Amino acid sequence: MSPEGNFAVSLRAVRKSFASGVDALDGLDVKIWPREFVSFLGPSGCGKSTALRIIAGLSEPTSGRVEWPPAQAAQERSPAQLAPAQLAPAQPATARARSAIGIVFQEPTLMPWSTVARNVRLPLDLQGEAVTEADARVAAALAHVGLAQFAEAYPRELSGGMKMRAAIARALVAEPKLLLMDEPFAALDEITRFKLNDDLLALWRMLGMTVVFVTHSVFESVYLSSRIVVMTARPGRVFTELEVDAPYPRDSNFRTSAEYAAHCRRTSEALAAAAAIGEGR
Amino acid sequence: MSTGRPSAAAQARLGGEDVLRLLLPVLVLAAGGIAWELSVVWLAIPPYVLPAPHVVFATIVADWKLLSESLLITLVTTVEGFALALAGGVGLAVLFNQSRLIEYSLYPFAVMLQVTPVVAIAPLLLIYLSQEAAVLVCAWIVAFFPVLSNTTLGLNSVDHNLVDLFRLYGATRVQVLWRLKLPAALPYILGGLKIAGGLSLIGAVVAEIAAGAAGSGSGLAYRISESGYRLNIPRMYAALLLLSAAGVVIYFALSLVSYLMLRRWHESAVSREG
Numbered sequence: 001m002s003p004e005g006n007f008a009v010s011l012r013a014v015r016k017s018f019a020s021g022v023d024a025l026d027g028l029d030v031k032i033w034p035r036e037f038v039s040f041l042g043p044s045g046c047g048k049s050t051a052l053r054i055i056a057g058l059s060e061p062t063s064g065r066v067e068w069p070p071a072q073a074a075q076e077r078s079p080a081q082l083a084p085a086q087l088a089p090a091q092p093a094t095a096r097a098r099s100a101i102g103i104v105f106q107e108p109t110l111m112p113w114s115t116v117a118r119n120v121r122l123p124l125d126l127q128g129e130a131v132t133e134a135d136a137r138v139a140a141a142l143a144h145v146g147l148a149q150f151a152e153a154y155p156r157e158l159s160g161g162m163k164m165r166a167a168i169a170r171a172l173v174a175e176p177k178l179l180l181m182d183e184p185f186a187a188l189d190e191i192t193r194f195k196l197n198d199d200l201l202a203l204w205r206m207l208g209m210t211v212v213f214v215t216h217s218v219f220e221s222v223y224l225s226s227r228i229v230v231m232t233a234r235p236g237r238v239f240t241e242l243e244v245d246a247p248y249p250r251d252s253n254f255r256t257s258a259e260y261a262a263h264c265r266r267t268s269e270a271l272a273a274a275a276a277i278g279e280g281r
Numbered sequence: 282m283s284t285g286r287p288s289a290a291a292q293a294r295l296g297g298e299d300v301l302r303l304l305l306p307v308l309v310l311a312a313g314g315i316a317w318e319l320s321v322v323w324l325a326i327p328p329y330v331l332p333a334p335h336v337v338f339a340t341i342v343a344d345w346k347l348l349s350e351s352l353l354i355t356l357v358t359t360v361e362g363f364a365l366a367l368a369g370g371v372g373l374a375v376l377f378n379q380s381r382l383i384e385y386s387l388y389p390f391a392v393m394l395q396v397t398p399v400v401a402i403a404p405l406l407l408i409y410l411s412q413e414a415a416v417l418v419c420a421w422i423v424a425f426f427p428v429l430s431n432t433t434l435g436l437n438s439v440d441h442n443l444v445d446l447f448r449l450y451g452a453t454r455v456q457v458l459w460r461l462k463l464p465a466a467l468p469y470i471l472g473g474l475k476i477a478g479g480l481s482l483i484g485a486v487v488a489e490i491a492a493g494a495a496g497s498g499s500g501l502a503y504r505i506s507e508s509g510y511r512l513n514i515p516r517m518y519a520a521l522l523l524l525s526a527a528g529v530v531i532y533f534a535l536s537l538v539s540y541l542m543l544r545r546w547h548e549s550a551v552s553r554e555g
Binding site for chain 2: 053056057058101103105107109111112113114122123125126127154155156174
């Protein structure tokens with residue numbers, strides 16, 4: 001991996017201060033590699049959600065910058081080089097660049113007035129996708145998350161876990177290269193969360209995308225991630241980065257293994273040290 | 282597929298409650314009518330002071346041709362005023378939502394129009410406008426504000442994460458308005474319309490009364506003031522009864538529309554189990 005070429009996205013000395021005077025991030029440096037599963041782990045207030053919003057382009061950094069690989073920038077200039085399976089042709093460059101990102105918030109954030117299928121179709125509708133093509137992609141996305149039978153249900157008719165599945169299907173329908181997830185399972189019960197963790201890992205491996213996952217759970221981050229970025233609070237910056245070198249696929253055996261416990265202990269210690277720095281300020 | 286739809290038993294129970302909700306007001310109305318009828322008979326109150334209910338109903342039947350024509354005129358004005366309030370209220374709210382400057386410039390005047398009593402505006406309007414137009418403008422003035430203020434509230438009550446999602450996918454302003462803001466505002470708009478329906482009738486009646494004093498007009502309100510001058514008290518009651526019946530019908534019609542549009546997704550229109 002050459003430093004200047006092969007990354008998925010890179011945050012360079014990103015600082016974000018809000019009008020209230022709070023410094024959410026100060027000097028955040030993170031490089032995300034293609035197809036990796038990275039967790040941002042940190043105490044609340046460490047700016048991990050802010051970092052995610054900055055990657056998504058929903059928030060502008062006060063200083064510093066978000067860098068995208070030159071290869072992708074070149075692709076944006078010349079549509080001919082696009083892989084046809086990845087992105088539909090004849091889209092304006094900005095829409096195409098954005099469609100490479102999917103996002104899942106802590107809340108399912110579904111439109112209550114639309115059926116699950118219409119919700120999942122939203123990204124395609126907004127980008128002017130043809131109807132027949134869109135229908136097929138919505139059906140595929142719903143099948144991926146196990147909601148095929150619930151296409152015509154309304155969000156209020158679904159359980160919390162199913163709503164979150166619908167939100168994931170909506171993020172996947174535009175076939176993103178980069179999936180951003182902001183504590184998506186924090187509000188779910190443990191049984192549902194474990195199931196969704198497993199399904200998310202399966203989807204990540206099957207679809208070959210990059211995932212940036214924000215969480216405050218040590219156990220969740222170790223189970224899911226290939227790399228954990230531990231952050232300090234106020235101001236938010238990288239405390240340390242931990243590789244989780246356990247092989248995929250990971251399942252319930254991994255969850256009860258000594259290896260998993262060792263990774264969790266190491267990560268907990270790092271998080272405690274990071275929190276201590278935050279409190280010492 | 283086990284979705285959260287109410288079970289048959291719950292629906293039966295809800296059905297029972299629905300019957301009660303309809304039955305009780307009808308019973309209270311009947312009891313009130315009987316008490317009224319009996320008091321008039323026992324106390325031998327003459328019909329030019331207080332007509333018994335059966336006299337009022339007899340008047341409705343006897344004067345049906347006259348009264349129904351007036352009812353139609355008042356209803357047409359009300360519906361027109363309501364339609365203009367819907368278009369004006371939603372249209373203005375959307376305009377305000379798109380441009381802060383326009384909102385700051387115009388909103389205070391919308392409030393001013395609302396807080397000035399329409400009874401005081403009506404005589405002036407009657408000087409400048411034809412009677413039909415003046416009545417219509419009054420109905421509109423009274424009815425449009427709740428639509429405007431509710432729609433404004435609704436358009437501003439959109440889930441911020443959904444707004445972000447639309448931004449992420451590069452939605453245009455029109456897409457955000459049409460696919461996000463207006464659907465999110467729909468329950469608020471419908472709530473405003475429920476109020477506006479009744480207010481439009483009130484506006485029409487107020488203007489007709491003002492116009493009636495000037496000696497022209499033929500709506501139900503005009504019938505009331507005309508019958509008052511002629512001391513035809515039973516017809517006053519008959520016209521009043523028709524007005525309130527019209528108001529009730531308008532309210533229920535709008536409630537039904539609101540229910541039908543929201544029943545699949547909005548908490549206000551969804552019945553819950555247990």
